[in-house]
Amino acid sequence: MAVLIDLVLLSMLALTALRIIFLKDLFAVVMLFGIYSFLSALIFINLDAVDVAFTEAAVGAGISTVLMLSTLALTGRKEKESKHSSILPFLVVTVTGAALIYGTIDMPPFGDANNPIHQHVAPRYIEQSPVEVGLPNMVTSVLASYRGFDTLGETVVVFAAMIGVLTLLSVRRKEDDEAPDSGLKSHRVLHVVAKIIIPFVILFALYVQFHGDYGPGGGFQAGVIAAAAIILYALVFGLPMALRVISPKFLQILAPLGVLLYASVGIYSMFMGGNFLDYNKLAHDPVHGQHYGIIIIELGVGITVFAVMLSIFYAFASQAERRNVS
Amino acid sequence: MFFLDILSGVLLLVGVFFGFTGALGLFRFPDFFTRVHAASVTESIASILILTGLMLQTQFDLNTAKLIFILLFLMITSPTASHALAKSARHGGLLSIPESKKKKENS
Amino acid sequence: MSFILDYYNYWVVVFLMMTGFYIVISANNLVKKIAGLNIFQTSVFMLYISMGKVTGGTAPIVVEGVELYSNPLPHVLILTAIVVGVATTSVGLALIIRIKRAYGTVEENEFKNSDDAI
Numbered sequence: 001m002a003v004l005i006d007l008v009l010l011s012m013l014a015l016t017a018l019r020i021i022f023l024k025d026l027f028a029v030v031m032l033f034g035i036y037s038f039l040s041a042l043i044f045i046n047l048d049a050v051d052v053a054f055t056e057a058a059v060g061a062g063i064s065t066v067l068m069l070s071t072l073a074l075t076g077r078k079e080k081e082s083k084h085s086s087i088l089p090f091l092v093v094t095v096t097g098a099a100l101i102y103g104t105i106d107m108p109p110f111g112d113a114n115n116p117i118h119q120h121v122a123p124r125y126i127e128q129s130p131v132e133v134g135l136p137n138m139v140t141s142v143l144a145s146y147r148g149f150d151t152l153g154e155t156v157v158v159f160a161a162m163i164g165v166l167t168l169l170s171v172r173r174k175e176d177d178e179a180p181d182s183g184l185k186s187h188r189v190l191h192v193v194a195k196i197i198i199p200f201v202i203l204f205a206l207y208v209q210f211h212g213d214y215g216p217g218g219g220f221q222a223g224v225i226a227a228a229a230i231i232l233y234a235l236v237f238g239l240p241m242a243l244r245v246i247s248p249k250f251l252q253i254l255a256p257l258g259v260l261l262y263a264s265v266g267i268y269s270m271f272m273g274g275n276f277l278d279y280n281k282l283a284h285d286p287v288h289g290q291h292y293g294i295i296i297i298e299l300g301v302g303i304t305v306f307a308v309m310l311s312i313f314y315a316f317a318s319q320a321e322r323r324n325v326s
Numbered sequence: 327m328f329f330l331d332i333l334s335g336v337l338l339l340v341g342v343f344f345g346f347t348g349a350l351g352l353f354r355f356p357d358f359f360t361r362v363h364a365a366s367v368t369e370s371i372a373s374i375l376i377l378t379g380l381m382l383q384t385q386f387d388l389n390t391a392k393l394i395f396i397l398l399f400l401m402i403t404s405p406t407a408s409h410a411l412a413k414s415a416r417h418g419g420l421l422s423i424p425e426s427k428k429k430k431e432n433s
Numbered sequence: 434m435s436f437i438l439d440y441y442n443y444w445v446v447v448f449l450m451m452t453g454f455y456i457v458i459s460a461n462n463l464v465k466k467i468a469g470l471n472i473f474q475t476s477v478f479m480l481y482i483s484m485g486k487v488t489g490g491t492a493p494i495v496v497e498g499v500e501l502y503s504n505p506l507p508h509v510l511i512l513t514a515i516v517v518g519v520a521t522t523s524v525g526l527a528l529i530i531r532i533k534r535a536y537g538t539v540e541e542n543e544f545k546n547s548d549d550a551i
Binding site: 003006007010011013014017018020021026029030033036037040043044047048049050051052055056059060063064067068071072074075076079080086089090092093094096097100101104105107109110111112113115117118121122125126129130136137138139141142143147150151154157158161162164165168169214215216218220224305308309312315316319 | 438439440441442443444445447448449450451452453454455456458459460461462463464465467468469471472475478479482483484485486487488489490491492493494495496501502503504505506507508509511512513514515516517518519520521522523524526527528529530531533539540543
């Protein structure tokens with residue numbers, strides 16, 4: 001049954017991607033891209049990657065759609081007819097694709113438990129991580145403990161992306177009377193429902209943050225969900241209101257704070273006589289130490305991702321609003 | 327248990343049927359507002375039926391509670407989303423078919 | 434039939450990758466190029482997750498009485514890659530906004546000409 005679902009969903013994904021090629025309306029492209037993200041999240045669930053699916057649904061369908069739409073608000077929604085012939089790209093793609101398809105024949109069959117990928121590091125993670133780290137969710141154990149360095153690097157990359165966006169586009173706080181009239185301002189129903197929903201979304205983000213050790217979730221997902229709550233607020237009540245609730249300055253402090261929190265756990269474990277990010281040294285009992293370490297670094301990740309996603313959104317949205325004013 | 331299984335199967339099937347008709351309506355209906363109507367009405371009934379069907383499959387533990395919460399939030403958010411869509415379309419100046427016909431006759 | 438089932442996932446991955454590649458090299462509009470890039474990216478995610486799947490396994494969260502789990506390692510790599518991916522995409526989109534402001538267009542062939550004019 002799972003195989004059948006897999007086949008159908010993958011075919012739908014392929015069709016969605018194919019449709020994107022021929023669309024000239026970029027608004028529809030972005031919407032289809034959101035559908036594409038949701039479909040891939042479903043496929044990830046079907047392939048047992050629940051954490052990944054969670055992230056894809058929150059990030060791919062939520063944040064990137066909003067960012068692309070706010071870019072479209074500035075660049076226009078129509079793609080112009082191209083004068084180039086599309087034969088050469090098509091040829092290149094066909095040849096490359098044929099070569100890759102030929103290459104897949106040498107790959108180990110899908111889903112076989114004897115594949116090389118399952119023979120090396122993975123058995124150690126699956127057998128030892130519940131004992132060594134003491135968490136049921138292996139993805140969190142690997143993410144935060146075994147591959148802690150890697151995750152620190154990723155968090156720094158996310159932080160660097162925020163710096164990049166903020167140097168390219170600045171967030172400017174505007175006077176209220178300048179603020180454009182959002183089409184959603186007169187939307188009583190939306191206001192009421194958003195007011196009811198947003199606290200629950202933030203609560204859910206906290207649940208995902210702190211329950212990530214036991215179920216799907218963790219800092220990355222929680223940060224994105226919390227950012228999505230504030231983005232919803234900004235979309236419904238207007239950007240100036242959101243800027244008043246959480247100011248960009250505050251976010252610019254929060255983002256490095258998360259990275260520093262993460263790194264300081266590493267430094268602290270060095271002071272306690274271990275290696276960088278060696279959580280075993282954080283408490284007398286190594287497993288307790290792992291627990292403390294993982295909770296703190298996940299919190300650091302969550303804070304950074306939240307601050308980065310939200311300030312990127314602020315940067316994009318304030319560009320769009322400024323254009324509306326002028 | 328046997329009875330519950332049959333009941334949940336029936337609920338799931340009817341839910342899938344409504345979901346399917348919603349999708350059909352989305353494709354076949356003539357203008358934006360009828361399409362929103364088709365999608366939203368069938369979506370709410372389909373989600374109620376499917377989630378209830380799934381609830382009957384659980385052991386009435388934490389998972390049931392989670393499904394109830396999902397249902398609750400869907401009941402709040404999906405009509406709101408349809409409402410917001412339709413209202414934004416009005417705000418943007420989109421007319422329903424009879425209205426645009428009338429406009430044509432007047433002009 | 435089992436041959437198809439064994440490789441279907443990889444073929445779809447290759448198809449998606451080539452779709453994204455095609456959009457990147459053939460589209461003129463920069464926003465569409467970014468969408469193509471994202472499709473390419475997702476196909477790589479799909480490849481990793483497909484490789485991590487074990488038939489009959491469950492999600493890598495320890496449950497009493499379950500012996501077979503899918504491989505958690507690709508999940509970790511891809512989870513972080515998705516978040517990093519949206520961060521880098523946003524940098525790309527920010528660049529597009531600046532390009533629009535500097536050249537007045539986001540169509541590739543158009544601002545090439547205005548570059549020549551300078």
